[in-house]
Amino acid sequence: MMSEEARLFLRKFMSRPKQIGSIVPSSVFLAQCMVEAVPWTSVGAVAELGSGTGAVTREIAKRVRPDTQVYLFEMDSRMRSRLADKYPRFTRAANAANLLRVMERNGTQQLDCIVSCLPFFNFPASLRDELMRQVIEALKPGGLFIAFQYSLQMKKRLSHYFKLETIKFVPWNMPPAFVYVCRKEEASRFDDLPLSTAAVSVLQ
Numbered sequence: 001m002m003s004e005e006a007r008l009f010l011r012k013f014m015s016r017p018k019q020i021g022s023i024v025p026s027s028v029f030l031a032q033c034m035v036e037a038v039p040w041t042s043v044g045a046v047a048e049l050g051s052g053t054g055a056v057t058r059e060i061a062k063r064v065r066p067d068t069q070v071y072l073f074e075m076d077s078r079m080r081s082r083l084a085d086k087y088p089r090f091t092r093a094a095n096a097a098n099l100l101r102v103m104e105r106n107g108t109q110q111l112d113c114i115v116s117c118l119p120f121f122n123f124p125a126s127l128r129d130e131l132m133r134q135v136i137e138a139l140k141p142g143g144l145f146i147a148f149q150y151s152l153q154m155k156k157r158l159s160h161y162f163k164l165e166t167i168k169f170v171p172w173n174m175p176p177a178f179v180y181v182c183r184k185e186e187a188s189r190f191d192d193l194p195l196s197t198a199a200v201s202v203l204q
Contacts, residue, residue, distance in 0.1 A: 050117035
């Protein structure tokens with residue numbers, strides 16, 4: 001019998017497949033792989049993009065310090081409501097393209113880490129560029145950007161903007177996934193990205 005979490009995830013996939021990329025939530029194996037590279041004892045602020053039903057959020061919640069500022073971005077209102085019930089201390093917002101604006105509103109200058117579950121390659125190029133610009137500006141120098149994708153199509157692009165430290169293959173997921181572990185260098189190259197700080201309507 002399908003769980004409530006799985007039904008909610010399937011409903012979102014059916015309504016907006018390009019925003020989610022899979023019909024089932026991420027496995028615990030993928031979620032654990034996403035967070036294991038992060039030095040959680042020294043993380044003061046972290047954001048998760050595309051929190052969904054909270055598969056990766058659960059692993060983050062187990063590891064963060066009590067005083068760590070955690071931002072969760074999820075477009076689906078029902079999923080966001082569930083996240084609010086489970087993680088009331090975490091700050092929740094809808095549009096990841098508003099990352100910098102949400103940080104500013106809550107008094108956070110830069111993030112130590114960003115974990116992304118967004119299917120970047122499904123998005124229009126303009127939206128990918130805006131999200132990437134926000135990620136780069138939000139991260140402190142040396143900060144980590146960790147993202148999973150279902151292919152290696154983002155490898156070249158991520159290598160252009162970050163130091164790509166590792167790519168981990170996770171077979172125990174549906175579908176199998178690749179986890180990119182990237183680090184922001186002192187002078188990250190993002191001069192070719194759009195300068196607009198406006199949220200992109202595709203995610204609204």
